[in-house]
Amino acid sequence: MVIGMHYFSPVEKMELLEIVRADKTSKDTISAAVSVGLKQGKVVIVVRDGPGFYTTRLLMFARAEVFHLFQEGVSPKDIDKATKKWGFPVGSATLFDEVGIDVAAHIARDMYKVYGERLCDKAMPDLLADLVKNGLHGRKSGKGLYLESIYNVTISSILQKRYFICIIHLNDFVNNRHFR
Numbered sequence: 001m002v003i004g005m006h007y008f009s010p011v012e013k014m015e016l017l018e019i020v021r022a023d024k025t026s027k028d029t030i031s032a033a034v035s036v037g038l039k040q041g042k043v044v045i046v047v048r049d050g051p052g053f054y055t056t057r058l059l060m061f062a063r064a065e066v067f068h069l070f071q072e073g074v075s076p077k078d079i080d081k082a083t084k085k086w087g088f089p090v091g092s093a094t095l096f097d098e099v100g101i102d103v104a105a106h107i108a109r110d111m112y113k114v115y116g117e118r119l120c121d122k123a124m125p126d127l128l129a130d131l132v133k134n135g136l137h138g139r140k141s142g143k144g145l146y147l148e149s150i151y152n153v154t155i156s157s158i159l160q161k162r163y164f165i166c167i168i169h170l171n172d173f174v175n176n177r178h179f180r
Contacts, residue, residue, distance in 0.1 A: 001025070001026060001029050002022045002024070002025055002029075003019065003020065003021060003022075003025055003029050003030065003033045004018075004019070004020030004021075004049065005017060005018075005019060005020070005033055005036070005037065006018035006019075006020055006053060006055075007042075008055070009098060009099070010098075013089055013090070014089060014090075015041070015042055015043045015089070016042065016043050016045070016055065017037040017040070017042035017043065017044050017045075018045055018046075018047050018053050018054060018055060019033045019034055019037065019044055019045065019046045019047070020047055020048075020049050020053055021046060021047070021048060021049065022049050023048075023049075030046060034046065051110065051111065051114040051115070052107070052111055052114075052115075056107060056111070057111070057115075059095075060108070060111055060124075062092055063092075063096070063104060063108070063124070064121055064124060065092070066079060066092045066093060066096065066145070067124075067127065070145075076091075076093035076094075076145050076146045077093075077146070079091060079092050079093045080092065080093050080094050080146070093145045093146050094146055096138060096144065096145045096146075097138035097139045097144035097145055097146050098138065098139055099138065100137055100138045100139070100140055101128060101131050101132055101136050101137055101138045101144060101145070102132045102137045102138070103138075104128055105125065105128035105129050105131070105132050108124045108125040108128050109125040109129075112124070112125050
């Protein structure tokens with residue numbers, strides 16, 4: 001009878017709800033949770049319990065791309081504008097600041113331990129840890145990716161230290177047992 005309901009922040013703005021089922025979760029329990037989510041007006045997906053569920057794994061690719069774009073000189077404001085143009089409710093740079101760069105660093109470290117480079121470039125946990133060491137925690141610290149003055153000085157200097165490439169092995173990602 002165990003079930004998880006993973007809401008996204010800010011809950012009132014984010015439509016997606018992940019219903020997280022365990023191996024022994026009954027169909028009735030899943031159905032009840034889905035019903036609750038639909039009554040709340042959410043777009044509901046059901047996923048297996050596992051590291052990162054579904055959306056966090058997908059966001060690993062988007063997070064890496066944010067830093068690729070920074071390295072190419074694209075501003076956080078332009079990244080957010082493009083992300084929203086593609087239909088995302090929150091821009092990718094803003095999402096880092098809302099969730100917290102410190103939280104993203106923790107997630108990247110844990111996801112790398114579980115999935116390795118097929119999901120997370122090995123430099124990503126270190127890069128995010130460097131940002132956190134430099135006081136960039138996002139909205140909670142008032143310093144994050146979206147703040148232009150911080151971006152220009154701190155993030156630019158950190159990005160000059162390393163160049164990373166996120167290699168996507170899509171077949172491995174899609175065929176992962178947690179998606180079935």
